[in-house]
Amino acid sequence: MGDFGSNGSSSSMSILMYPWLAFGHMTAFLHLSNKLAEKGHKILFLLPKKALNQVKPLNLYPNLITFHTISIPQVKGLPPGAETNSDVPFFLTHLLAVAMNQTRPEVETILCTNKPDLVFYDSADWIPEIAKPVGAKTVCFNTVSAASIALTLVPAAERDIIDGKEMLAEELAKPPLGYPSSKVVLLAHEAKTLSFVWRRHEGIGSFFDGKVTAMRNCDAIAIRTCRETEGKFCDYIGSQYSKPVYLTGPVLPVDEPNKTSLEPRWADWLAKFKPGSVVFCAFGSQPVVDKIDQFQELCLGLEATGLPFLVALKPPSGVSTVEEALPEGFQERVRGRGVVYGGWVQQPLVLDHPSVGCFVSHCGFGSMWESLMSDCQMVLVPQHGEQILNARLMAEEMEVAVEVERGDNGWFSRRSLEDAVKSVMSEGSEVGENVRKNHEKWRCVLSDSGFADGYISKFEQNLIDLVKS
């Protein structure tokens, strides 16, 4: 099998990874790279320059995982210097996809020079066209839930779009024929967040076209999930594409004896509070809460719980710092028990801190796995289609979390957030006890020493067979 140089093992594979330019995706690809490097495989990881410093500390095998930075071209309409989804407002994401497409010549050169056995990608749907000539097999590795792919990104979900005409919410909410769940679905007002899936953009077509092409043309589809939580969705995707679907399992870093520790400023601050009493709130790596009013409802809802809280959120649209967006008098009222921080915190380590007892999450798929592995109570405030589906999976199917209630306009109130947090944190709450019990059962299954390893070993074997085929 191929090799980037020589790592001395004849059965080791050389793998090139090129994830979508978003931290949630890059992090998931890197966790998987660590698992494969642990088995002796060599990885060349492509990423934008700006992402390197943030992602580098997660590399547990620097001798086997090499980063290669890619220049992300400036595309008209994108903020100057934008390289990742964190730099781009949600409604401009398609332009970042255009920029990623323009990296094709550079990636082609890297492929020709390195001739890997395998290429992993998710968004760059042209990878199979440039990988085949160098003899590499391709794996479309999906870091989002199988449910969200099954609902919108399978051939049966194709829609006849009349150019320029937006689909009605009722139309968007209809699951494709054969979709295997009646619980993991969207209400009409929630389905409006899916309109981007079929909307056409000049030069790149629609999100749907890109994802279906990516999954049609690869040699195998892979998903960061497990049969125990999403088996029926994986089977449906496999039948829609008539090709193997490999599952990696949760792919989370295990506790390393010398892993980095939580920044002292947070460790010290959290240590002031009783075990299990602090509410931690984070909404992933991308700008999420767009509206200043919703940002303020969130702050006021946490204030109203009376509990200590740590919020790590990007500022909403229209302001450049979180401080500017805080409600009047908020900082004075919560001083000593509540912090709203606009930067990056080490989420897995915060969740692991003994004082933290509740996680208010947007339910990105990475956060979903991290929260399932933690012993925190979970309150879900999903913002977009995929996160709403993940939330349904957690709240309705697995019954491990409580989702915040929203009005018909899709907005949540400070009261609904306060109620949701209290329902899981108040002693003697029936809802709280039920989700705690179910969460504990799932945590035991997922954190069993053989569980994740079993998935990775099977996944590795799938890859070896694919390369040999």
Ligand SMILES: C[C@@H]1O[C@@H](OC[C@H]2O[C@@H](Oc3cc4c(O)cc(O)cc4[o+]c3-c3ccc(O)c(O)c3)[C@H](O)[C@@H](O)[C@@H]2O)[C@H](O)[C@H](O)[C@H]1O
């Ligand atoms: C092209 C522009 O993309 C839009 O970006 C949205 C975000 O997409 C995330 O990925 C998915 C989202 C959803 C979803 O919201 C609902 C669904 O039913 C399915 C998905 O699937 C995916 C997805 C699936 C498979 C895969 O391999 C992926 O890489 C993604 C993504 O995580 C996030 O980074 C994007 O910001 C944007 O709204 C814009 O308007 C579109 O034009």
Ligand SMILES: O=c1ccn([C@@H]2O[C@H](COP(=O)(O)OP(=O)(O)O[C@H]3OC[C@@H](O)[C@H](O)[C@H]3O)[C@@H](O)[C@H]2O)c(=O)[nH]1
């Ligand atoms: O302050 C922060 C914020 C986020 N994070 C980490 O960043 C990652 C965020 O990933 P999530 O998947 O939860 O959320 P994102 O919104 O960033 O990701 C997006 O792309 C990847 C998909 O799987 C998600 O479903 C989608 O929402 C998590 O691993 C989280 O631990 C931090 O470590 N600190």
